[in-house]
Amino acid sequence: MARYAMVIDLERCTGCRACVEACKVENNTPTANLWMYVFRFEEGEYPNTHVWFMPRPCMHCDNAPCVKVCPVGARYKRLDGLTATDWERCIGCRYCEVACPYGVNYFNWKDPAENYYLDWNDEDLAAVTGGTTPPYRNPDLDQPYGSEQRRVAGGGRAKGVIEKCTFCVHRVEQGLLPACVANCPLFALHFGDLDDPNSTVSRLLRRKPSFRLLEEQGTQPRVYYIGGKPPTTETRQIEEVKARV
Amino acid sequence: MRTTLTLLLIVVGFGLQVVSYFFLAAPWGIPSSPAYSNPRVPFAPTIFILGVVLVFLAAVVYELLPERGQ
Amino acid sequence: MNITRRTFLKGSAAAGGTLIAGRLLSGELETLVAAPPGASPALAEEWVPTTCWIGKQDCGILARRINGRVISLEGHPDHPRNRGTLCPKGIAQIMALYDPNRVKAPMIRTNEKGVPGKWRQVTWDEALNLVAEKIKAVRQKDPRLFVWQKGRSKAKAFYDKAFVKAAGATKLGHGTYCSDAGYRAAEYTIGLHGVLHPDFRYTRYLLCWGWNVTNAGGNKFCWLTWPQQLIQARERGMKMVVIDPRLRSAGHFADEWLPIRPGTDLALALALCSTLVEQGTIDRAYLQNHTNAPFLVKEDGFFLRAAPEGEEEEGKPLVWDEASGQAVPFDTEGVQPALEGEFTVQNSKVKPAFQVFKEHLASYTPEWAAEVCDIPADIIRRIARELGENARIGSTIVVDGITLPYRPVAIMAYHMTQQELGFQAARAMIMLMMLLGAIEAVGGQRIDLTWKIHKNWEKLDRVEIKDPPYNIYLKDSKFFPINSGSPSVMAKVMLEPEKYGVDYTPEVLMLHMVNPMPSFTDEPLHMEAYKQFKFVVAIDPWLSKTADLFADVVLPAATIEKYEGPIKASDQYTDAVAFRIPPMNPLFQSRGEIEIYMDIAERAGFLYGEKGYLAHLNKELKLKDEFALPLDRKPSVREIFDRWARAQGIEEGVAFFEKNGVKVKGPVPAKKYYGYAQEPPFNGIRHRLYGESLLRYRQIMQEKGADEIYWRDYTPLPTWRPLTMDQSPPEYDLYLISFKKIEFKQSRASQIPLLAELAPQQYLEINPKTARERGIADGDEVWVESHNALTGETRRVKVVARYRESIRPDTVGMPHHYGEVARHPWAKGQGPTANVLFFGTEGYLTNTADATFHVKVRVYKA
Amino acid sequence: MTVRTERLPYGVGRLTGGWYVLIGVLLAFVVLGLYAYSRQLAVGEAVTGMRDIGTMGGATWGLYVAFVVYFVGVSFAGITVAALIRLMNLEFLKPIARMAEVLTVIALILGAFSILADVGRPLRAILNLFRYARPQSPFFGTFTLVISGYLFASLVYLYLDGRRDAALLARIPGKLQGFYRAWAAGYRDTPAERERHERASFWLAIAILPLLVTAHSTLGFVFGIQVGRPGWFSALQAPGFVLLAGVSGVGLLIVIAAILRKVLNVPDQLSPQVFRWLANFLMVLTVAYLYFVIVELLTTTYAAHYHEVEVSRALLVGEYAWLYWASLAFLVVPFLVLFAQFITQRYNIPLIVLSGMLVNLAAIGKRYLIVVPSQTHGTLLPYGTGAYAPTWVEYSIVLGLFALGALLFVLFVKLFPIMEVPETLVSEGAAQQVIEGG
Structure with a gap:
């Protein structure tokens, strides 16, 4: 079985948030749900300031606090190491969300169909799209995945359940890269199998020093950062997105 | 008889709790596969609760069950 | 292009049964969105290649389409740019594509203008007839009264140019709010159409001069390509000074x-030039052989010339030949032209232009610039030294088998010309690179994507300044002899035609994907002027603020879902061409612009015939012979492109692009790329270090009585002066x-919800620090009040203050978006555009009529 | 055969005008709560003030979870007091035993409803917890031990303890006679039965006390073992939960006892001695809890991590300061009042009741402060500061739950003697007569 991991090259990231958008369209996530988020940071005082950027997907931790606290096993580890959310089992207690130190969980506070940015209830549009909401609804997300055949793909699935970055399980199972990685204009995001010594991620991790976020929490994240340092308490977020439903 | 039944209930109750908690419910350890998300026996949590209920039911049984021979 | 055609028939019967049973317990109790697995119908997946419709560089796209719906x-992957x-x-x-808030059908205004519109949806016929009738009438009256204004061309600008020409309209673009001053400076100085960008493959030291790396594009490309090349250059070790x-x-x-003080880039560039000359790191060979630096300048500032050969011809400028010790025509064989010194020729004292430049630079010391720019003198000196060292003057490198000068230093600057001295600042920056010999050298300063001398190289040197009457944007006038066609100037002229010697006021305006009100500087000025148009038609997928206030008719344009092209797809190293292919039929009642123009032209009576729109289309697309469009039949848009593609030797015609999207022509050879690789280098032109014609314009402007404010920046060498805003x-x-x-990206994006x-x-x-002095906390609402130093006018807007350590304490910044699309749920409450605060009038325009996005303001708590 | 109309004790079975009004008002609040809940079900929890932690800058657990913790905390009192009475032979406290047990049962029911109000998919929650609940989740304890086990144990206790009274009441004819007879389940109050009940309840008490500590601790663990939330990860969390549970439970018990003393006019049974004991018990619990608060305060402000300090700052001087200091004052003031009474040995029931009310307000405040600030402040990644303000829906649902609790209590009071019925209240003779007549 593969051991999937993501490697993020901070030296390349321009903080453009194209990954955020690629994720949103691919996974049909509702308003304000940013499974992939990119921090824009500022440090220091004028004129000795430093500006940098840090993408934040789900860390898909190997010792995932969210998996441990899930009362019903809706949040679970797949054999390939992806931390998945079975939205058919989730009871919406949001314990995973409070347990997660990374803030990657998003709850469906509303009926997703009514939470896709615009009122898509439009006759002229329905004539073309057949009335799907959103009009760019991705049918791949409707399939069960993994040997366990559980419903883990995509966002905006049901009111009152938790969702988060899936590492694009529906793409990964087809041998494609997660949408954010596939689209990154600066090739700052990498994805692959750590068990394969020739994969990009293995090679990058061999070549460059890396860190993982909040490693001291013992969560053993599967997202590695190279080419930079973790944020410190002196790191201020700028241009933060505070989208609410 | 009544005492026996009561004790039996307590023992069975605790037994169910222990068995369910450690052996029937989802496996222990750091979750690394879907197996950790499912109870090994369906409705294991219900069995645990049943155990809790049985233990306390013992008191009811103890009090309510008529004395032998009465 | 069907990359794959998959069906999603999964789910074996065995798995299905138990799953559905399980679902009854958990899932089905509460309503779920998805259908059970295996129940979904076969999905037909297609990938339609097309081209982005938002940005300027037109990236290649694959649209994933399932059952006819783009998802x-x-x-x-093959597009060089992305x-x-x-x-x-x-x-x-993708959200813009489906947005139900688009203009869905043609609309005619039912209320007065100047206030948000009330609209009546009409048929295309009714709308087109009305528009055609107005255009017909105005053309009969005087075609000059018809103004056509466009935001940005989203492909080769052939169909719109053809329309403007066929209609005889006056065309206005967005360039004066963009980088036209830089284009003019480069065209005038080097002869290339562009501003400033590096040769990222080789550049090792880059002055990132106002280049917004992480947010915006630069010369030629919008955003994506430049950062891609930048990270590669940096991973090769390029240093970047911002x-x-x-x-x-x-x-x-x-x-x-x-952190330079705004508006003082010219001063810094001059100080860097001055230090380079002082430290002697200059490429003499380049200056001697490929620029007018050795040309002898008389005391009146004009070149010393040989006696005229023909009647029309001016005599050739002379240089001082150090070998023979006399003045000879600059192109004399074997000449060793002097760059420095003072000579007496024909009884007048003359100096090589470089000597004049050197003296000109003497007072622009780093210490002087430190005061003006607020950058310490020692840093300026160090940057100059690093430039000099990194330029490796005299070194060569072999590229494509050609030995070429290797000068791996460059400047990336694009919109930094949006300042009062923008034209001259851009010229000074080019001159900085000229001193280093980096122009068109390997790793050096680039301006266009290939070496191609632009027609403005000659034109800008030979502007004939006329007497009034002028046209509405004062072309060839004593006000702006080098003219970039500014809508702000037009607005000003419309309000005071006599002042500018204009004897007409335009009546009909066509807005093509342009939204001047919020997007251009000086919104109040434009508001006043646009009221004067008698008839305004807007072609736009969105109801822009301008259209909402002033349009009589709005015609719904399609977004990405239309044929458009051909689109240049070069990333400067790999050449390619692409097309925009509709991944779906146009949504709602919208239509592609080419169709709309053909219909308008047909109804207004100028589609067919030798001077008609179709004939102009042939000309613009260079369609000849069997590929030319027949002039008596309205073609489909696809047919136009099909003919173009076949004319290019693509046998499948436009079907090639429908299948592949992009045609990659391969690497751009050094021969086509570097000016130095030409024979002779630069095709023999002499780059204009010294702007003799600028001096000529200055004198003519003075003679014709133009105010100093118009002619003061027409100097042969870039000259610093205090800024108006100060x-x-x-x-x-x-x-x-x-x-x-x-x-x-301007008005194409701020309403897209995502x-x-x-x-x-x-x-x-x-x-x-600045904020605290004023008692402003992070997140407080503040007033930003701007002041026009010449008129005393003030304007203010209320916005939220955000703390940033990474901005100069004497400078505040606002993003230039927002307020662009009317009545869109996501455009509501976005707040004011910064452009309200800028001025579009004299003092806040460059000498080339380009806009300044700089103004002095005060900020106080609301 | 004429049946003597015998009145049941403590106004059981008799609803006068005032009671109807009270029930009507409580019902109205319950309906308001239900309406709010129906909005929440229809629209989703977007109608609450809760939002996601992180980019949304919200708190994903809000008022509901704070009240889950509060209600479960309150349940502490009943069973503890009942068990203590049994184990320590505090005969004089017997009159409050049943009201304490009822308080426990009702509080647990409200706690369960609070959880249902909080979860996104309540139906699934019930089903999936029985199907899939994982013991590894601290929530497992809350669900199995607290809600199921504890509730069941309390019911058993209440039931067994009530048999004697049920048997007494079953002698009196009336509509409820069958109900009492069923409850009594053949209990005849023979010495053997009494002895057996004594023994059973002794062991029950023994069994319940550890369950109690475990249950409240698991609730503490829900927060206390979360490293990801600054301000939560603390060994003090579990014992602190147990103590604050005691404070709020005993406090509320005092208030209820005082009300019943007035309403049922039983100043002798609910004697000042009862209140004195409760006051002292509350004082001890309060001071113990205050000790915990101080220890925690010192730890988090003295040498804590940056993020912990962020949370502390929000608590001590930031957005939550008013609530923090008010809560603390509502603990300190009652403690001082109770301590003064303890020293002077002059007890004043209104002051004790006031203390009981204040510590409950403090407990609600503290529960809120445990749940919310660690989500909005001090996030380990530099997200901006969050904010949470409950909406009318949340307030209405909580209010509805309180009303439901009060309603259940009132109904119980009207259905069954809330205090042990003294023999004297139901005359042997009359009862005999009835039984014979029947």
């Missing part, structure tokens, strides 16, 4: 940040600059 737009990726706007435009009042733009890519009273103690955010969500509101970037 995502992904980067086209290599399989897209920027956030490119991805998010010259910008804000660090946010360059982010962590800055090796060093010089004459504002001292309480206006902050500089306001505006900047672009990666999330938006993007608006990321940057929902206008704000003011302010240094915490």
Whole structure:
């Protein structure tokens, strides 16, 4: 079985948030749900300031606090190491969300169909799209995945359940890269199998020093950062997105 | 008889709790596969609760069950 | 292009049974969205190649289409400009495609103008007839009264140019709010159409001069391509020095940040030139052989010339030949032209232009510039030294088998010309690179994507300044002899035609994807002027603020779902051409612009015939012989492109692009790429270090009685003067600059919900120190009040203040988006555009009529 | 055969006008709560003030979870007091035993409803917890031990303890006679039965006390073992939960006892001695809890991590300061009042009741402060500061739950003697007569 991991090259990231958008369209996530988020940071005082950027997907931790606290096993580890959310089992207690130190969980506070940015209830549009909401609804997300055949793909699935970055399980199972990685204009995001010594991620991790976020929490994240340092308490977020439903 | 039944209930109750908690419910350890998300026996949590209920039911049984021979 | 055609028939019967049973317990109790697995019908998946419709560089896209519905737009892997990726706007435009808030059908206004419109939906016939009738009438009266204005061409600008020509309209673009001053400076100085960008393959030392690396594009490309090339260059070890009042733009890519005072770039460039000359790191061979630096300048500032040969011809400028010790025509065989010294020829004292330049630079010391730019003198000296060292003057390199000069230093600057001295600042920056011999050298300064001398090289040198009457944007006038066609100038002229010697007021305006009100500087000025148009038609997918206030008719244009092209797809190293292919039929009742223009032209009576629109289409697309469009039949848009493609030797015609999207022609050879690789180098032109004609214009302008404000910056060598904005009273103690955010692209994006969500509101970037002095906390609402130093006019807007350590304490910044689309749920509450605060009148225009996005403001708590 | 109309004790079975009004008012609040809940079900929890932690800058657990913790905390009192009475032979406290047990049962029911109000998919929650609940989740304890086990144990206790009274009441004819007879389940109050009940309840008490500590601790663990939330990860969390549970439970018990003393006019049974004991018990619990608060305060402000300090700052001087200091004052003031009474040995029931009310307000405040600030402040990644303000829906649902609790209590009071019925109240003779007549 593969051991999937993501490697993020901070030296390349321009903080453009194209990954955020690629994720949103691919996974049909509702308003304000940013499974992939990119921090824009500022440090220091004028004129000795430093500006940098840090993408934040789900860390898909190997010792995932969210998996441990899930009362019903809706949040679970797949054999390939992806931390998945079975939205058919989730009871919406949001314990995973409070347990997660990374803030990657998003709850469906509303009926997703009514939470896709615009009122898509439009006759002229329905004539073309057949009335799907959103009009760019991705049918791949409707399939069960993994040997366990559980419903883990995509966002905006049901009111009152938790969702988060899936590492694009529906793409990964087809041998494609997660949408954010596939689209990154600066090739700052990498994805692959750590068990394969020739994969990009293995090679990058061999070549460059890396860190993982909040490693001291013992969560053993599967997202590695190279080419930079973790944020410190002196790191201020700028241009933060505070989208609410 | 009544005492026996009561004790039996307590023992069975605790037994169910222990068995369910450690052996029937989802496996222990750091979750690394879907197996950790499912109870090994369906409705294991219900069995645990049943155990809790049985233990306390013992008191009811103890009090309510008529004395032998009465 | 069907990359794959998959069906999603999964789910074996065995698995299905138990799953459904299980679902009854958990899932079905509460309503779920999805159907059970295996129940979904077969899905027909197609990938339609097309081209982005948001940004300027037109990235290649593969649209994933399932059962006829586009579900995502992904980067086209073969497209050199984006290599399989897209920027956030490119991805998010899928929402614009389906947005039910688009203009769905043609609309005719039912209320008075100047206030938000009330609209009646009409048929295309009714709308087109009305528009055609008005255009017909105005053309009969005087074609000059018809003004056509466009935001940006989203492909080769052939169909719109053809329309303007066929209609005889006056065309206005957006360039004066963009980088036209830079284009003019480069065309005039080097002869290339562009501004300034590096040769990233080889550049090792880059002055990132106001380049907003992480948010905006640069010369020629919008955003994606440049950063891609930048990271590769940096991974090869390129150093980047950022010259910008804000660090946010360059982010962590800055090796060093010089927080320059806004509007003083010319001073810094001059000081760097001065230091280069002082330290002697100059490429004499280049200056001697490929520039007019050795040309002898008389005391009156004009070149010393040989006696005229023909009647029309001017005599050739002379240089001082050090070998023979006399003045000879510059192109004399074997000449060794002097760059320095003072000579007496024909009884007049003459100096080589370089000597004049050197003397000109003498007072522009780093110490002087330190005062003006607020950058320490020792840093300026060090940068000059590093430039000199990195330029490796005299070194060569072999590229494509050709030995070429190797000067791996360059400047990336594009919109930094949006300042009062923008034209001359751009010229000074080019001259800085000329001194280093980096122009068109390997790793050096680039301007266009290939070596191609632009027609303006000659034209800008031979402007004939006329007497009034002038046209509405004062072409060839004593006001702006080098003229970039500014809509602000037109607005000003419309309000005071006599002052500018204009004897007519335009009546009919066609707005093509342009929204002058919020997007251009000086919104109030434009508001006043646009009221005067008798008939306004807007072609736009969105109801722009301008259209909402002034349009009589709005025609719904399609977004990405139309044929458009051909689109240049070169990334400067690999050449390619692409097309925009409709991934779906146009949504709602919208139509592609070419169709709309053909219909208007047909109904207004200028589609057919030798002078008709079709004939102009043939000319613009260079369609000849069997490929030419018949002049008596309205073709389909696809047919036009099919003919073009076949004319290019693509046998499949446009079907090639429908299948592949992009035609990659291969690497651009050094021969085509470097000016130095030409024979003779630069095709023999002499780059204009010394702007003799600028001096001529100055004199003619003076003679014709133009005010000093118009002619003062027409100097043969870039000359610093105090800025107009600095004459504002001292309480206006902050500089306001505006900047672009990666999330938006003018009026094509700020209403797209996915993007608006990321940057929902206008704000003011302010240094915490500055803010605290004024009692402003992070997140407070503040007034930003600008002041026009010449008229005393003040304007103010209310925005939220945001603390930023990475901006100069004497400078505040606002993003330049927002307020662009009327009545869109996501455009509501975004706050004011920064452009209200800028002025579009004299003092705030360059000498080439380009806009200044700088103004002095005061900021106080609301 | 004429049946003597015998009145049941403590106004059981008799609803006068005032009671109807009270029930009507409580019902109205319950309906308001139900309406709010129906909005929440229809629209989703977007109608609450809760939002996601992180980019949304919200708190994903809000008022509901704070009240889950509060209600479960309150349940502490009943069973503890009942068990203590049994184990320590505090005969004089017997009159409050049943009201304490009822308080426990009702509080647990409200706690369960609070959880249902909080979860996104309540139906699934019930089903999936029985199907899939994982013991590894601290929530497992809350669900199995607290809600199921504890509730069941309390019911058993209440039931067994009530048999004697049920048997007494079953002698009196009336509509409820069958109900009492069923409850009594053949109990005849023979010495053997008494002895057996004594023994059973002794062991029950023994069994319940550890369950109690475990249950309240698991609730503490829900927060206390979360490293990801600054301000939560603390060994003090579990014992602190147990103590604050005691404070709020005993406090509320005092208030209820005082009300019943007035309403049922039983100043002798609910004697000042009862209140004195409760006051002292509350004082001890309060001071113990205050000790915990101080220890925690010192730890988090003295040498804590940056993020912990962020949370502390929000608590001590930031957005939550008013609530923090008010809560603390509502603990300190009652403690001082109770301590003064303890020293002077002059007890004043209104002051004790006031203390009981204040510590409950403090407990609600503290529960809120445990749940919310660690989500909005001090996030380990530099997200901005969050904010949470409950909406009318949340307030209405909580209010509805309180009303439901009060309603259940009132109904119980009207259905069954809330205090042990003294023999004297139901005359042997009359009862005999009835039984014979029947």
